[in-house]
Amino acid sequence: MKSLLLIVLLCVSSSFAQQVDPPCLDEALDEQLIQSTVSPAAVVSLNVNIPLEDLWAFFANYPQLWPQWNYLFSQVNNTKLEVCQPLNAGFNILPKIQFPPGTQLLPPTMLVANISADSALASWSFKFVQPDGTLAVYGRHDYQFDRQPDGTTMFTSWGKAFGPFVSSDPSEWHARTFNRGGISSMRGAACLENVFSQFGKLIPDTVIAQCKPSPY
Numbered sequence: 057m058k059s060l061l062l063i064v065l066l067c068v069s070s071s072f073a074q075q076v077d078p079p080c081l082d083e084a085l086d087e088q089l090i091q092s093t094v095s096p097a098a099v100v101s102l103n104v105n106i107p108l109e110d111l112w113a114f115f116a117n118y119p120q121l122w123p124q125w126n127y128l129f130s131q132v133n134n135t136k137l138e139v140c141q142p143l144n145a146g147f148n149i150l151p152k153i154q155f156p157p158g159t160q161l162l163p164p165t166m167l168v169a170n171i172s173a174d175s176a177l178a179s180w181s182f183k184f185v186q187p188d189g190t191l192a193v194y195g196r197h198d199y200q201f202d203r204q205p206d207g208t209t210m211f212t213s214w215g216k217a218f219g220p221f222v223s224s225d226p227s228e229w230h231a232r233t234f235n236r237g238g239i240s241s242m243r244g245a246a247c248l249e250n251v252f253s254q255f256g257k258l259i260p261d262t263v264i265a266q267c268k269p270s271p272y
Contacts (some may be wrong), residue, residue, distance in 0.1 A: 076179050076198075083192050086181070092218035095226035100238030101212040104245050105254045108203040111211070112176040113140035114248070114258040115199070116169060119143075121260060126244035127239040127269035131257070135171035143180045147269070149240065151233045153221055158187035161255045167196070176201040184221065193219040197234070212243050213238035240272045 076086075104111060115122075116137055122145075123129040133144040142163035150161075161184050168179040178199045184192040195217030204212040215234030222229050247267035252258055 072152075073163045076177075078139050080165055081167055081181070082194075082228065084190075086196065089196060089216060090195055092216070094218055094220075094223050095216065095230045097214055097216035098230050098234035099214050100209055100213065100235065100240055100242055102242040102245055103208050104211050104249050105208050106249055106258070107207055108171070108174070108209045108251065110258060111209050111248070112171050113249050114260075114263075115178070115201075116171075116176075118260060121247065121263065121267075125247055125267035127240040127272055130242060137166055137178065138167050139169055141166055147237075147256055149233060149237045151225075151228045153225060153228060155184065155192060155221060156186055159192055160185050164197075168198075171201075175201040184219070191219055192221045193217050193229075195222075195229075197237070199226055200218050209240065213241045236272055240269065243272065246268055 117153050119132050119134045122132045128147060130146040130148045142165060143166050161182065164180040164182040166180050168177050169272055170177060179196060181194070181196045185196050186192045195215065198214040200212040200214065204210055213242065215237060217229045244267060248258060248263065251266055252261050
């Protein structure tokens with residue numbers, strides 16, 4: 057855990073934002089997000105001793121198992137990742153913001169879920185909408201997987217939001233929401249690494265048995 061925290065401290069203020077361009081992306085809104093300086097992106101990385109293909113295959117093929125190793129998620133009902141479709145997920149880590157009564161968190165939308173020769177990316181956007189239909193918060197969460205020269209994978213969580221209810225308490229989003237979510241993701245990835253080191257593959261039942269996440 058000591059090395060994990062060191063990576064968080066080094067990466068939390070770095071610039072990391074993948075350009076995504078699916079047909080469902082609100083380009084103007086996403087550009088405002090990238091350019092916003094109200095609450096900086098929270099970036100957390102961990103080098104995981106699992107080959108890119110193995111880590112991505114388990115991550116992408118079993119989204120319903122994310123809550124079994126990643127405390128960020130309380131539930132995921134998807135059995136596959138489809139671009140421009142809802143990510144039907146519940147979250148354990150949400151901002152403690154006093155929204156107006158009736159404010160809704162719309163279902164997150166998958167923006168990217170693909171793998172290339174040396175990297176993979178999963179990205180989703182989300183919106184909180186006020187009762188009158190105006191935007192309260194727009195945000196994005198990316199998981200990037202990058203192949204390393206030694207055959208390991210650098211796993212990175214990038215999260216950022218903007219909007220009037222981010223401006224009211226930027227640290228709630230940066231430190232207590234995205235940063236905690238990123239650390240929870242890395243803690244889970246460390247457990248996946250332990251499973252892979254034992255069996256040479258990521259076995260769903262073994263991950264469920266060994267990687268039950270604890271609150272962070």
